[in-house]
Amino acid sequence: MRNAGPGRSGAAGSAAAQRIRDAAIESFAEHGYAGTSTRQITARLNMSAAAMYPHFRSKEELLYSIALEGHHQVNDAIAAVDDPAGTYRDRLRLVVAAFAGWQAEHHALARVVQYEMRALTPDHFRVIAGLRREITARLDEIVRGGAETGEFTVDDTDDAVLAISSLCVDVCRWFPSRAHRDPVALGQAYARTAERIVGGSARSG
DSSP, X not given: OOOOOTTTSGGGGSHHHHHHHHHXXXXXXXXXXXXOOHHHHHHTTTOOGGGGTTTOSSHHHHHHHHHHHHHHHHHHHHHHXXXXXXXXXXXXXXXXXXXXXXXXXXXXXXXXXXXXXXXXXXXXXXXXXXXXHHHHHHHHHXXXXXXXXXXXXXXXXXXXXXXXXXXXXXXXXXXXXXXXXXXXXXXXXXXXXXXXXXXXOOOOO
C-alpha cells in the first residue's frame, strides 16, 4: 500500500497546506531550495513565517511533501495510459507522451521535483528514489520486451532507457519555449523520438 506521507493526508492535506505548497513550488522553481526562506514562501500568501509550522515542521519537510506528491502524480499519469496488453510500441509511445507531457504541463513542480532532491534528508531521499525507480522500471520492461519480441531493434536497452528518461525529465528545465507551448503536442513529439531511439520507425499522429 502506498505510504500517504506528507501531502496525502492529515494536516499536510488541508487547503491551507496546499496553498503553502503552491507558494513553495513557485519560490523553489524561481530561486532554488537553498535560495528560498520560509519567510519568502509565506510572504507570497501574506502570512507570517510561523503560520507554516502547524502544517510542515521544516522547509525540508515541505520540500519532501512537494516531491512526494509530484512523483505520485507523474507515476499515476503514466500508469493511467499504460496497457500491459498492448504492443510494446504502443505502450512506449503512450508512456513517453504522458511522461514528457506531464513534465511540460507541470513544469514548475517538475523542476522542483527533479532538481532539488539533494536537499532532502537521507530517509526522505530514499522514499523519492524508490518512486523514481518505478518509472525507470516501467520503461525498462517496455524497451526490453520490445527488443525481445523484435518490435524494437535497439542495441543496448539500458542506454535506450537512460536516453528516453533523460529527455523526458529535461523538459521541465526549458518548457515553455518560443517553439513549444503545448504539453500534449510536445508529449507526442517525444513519443516519436523515443520510437526512433529504440529502432522503430516513427508514425504520424
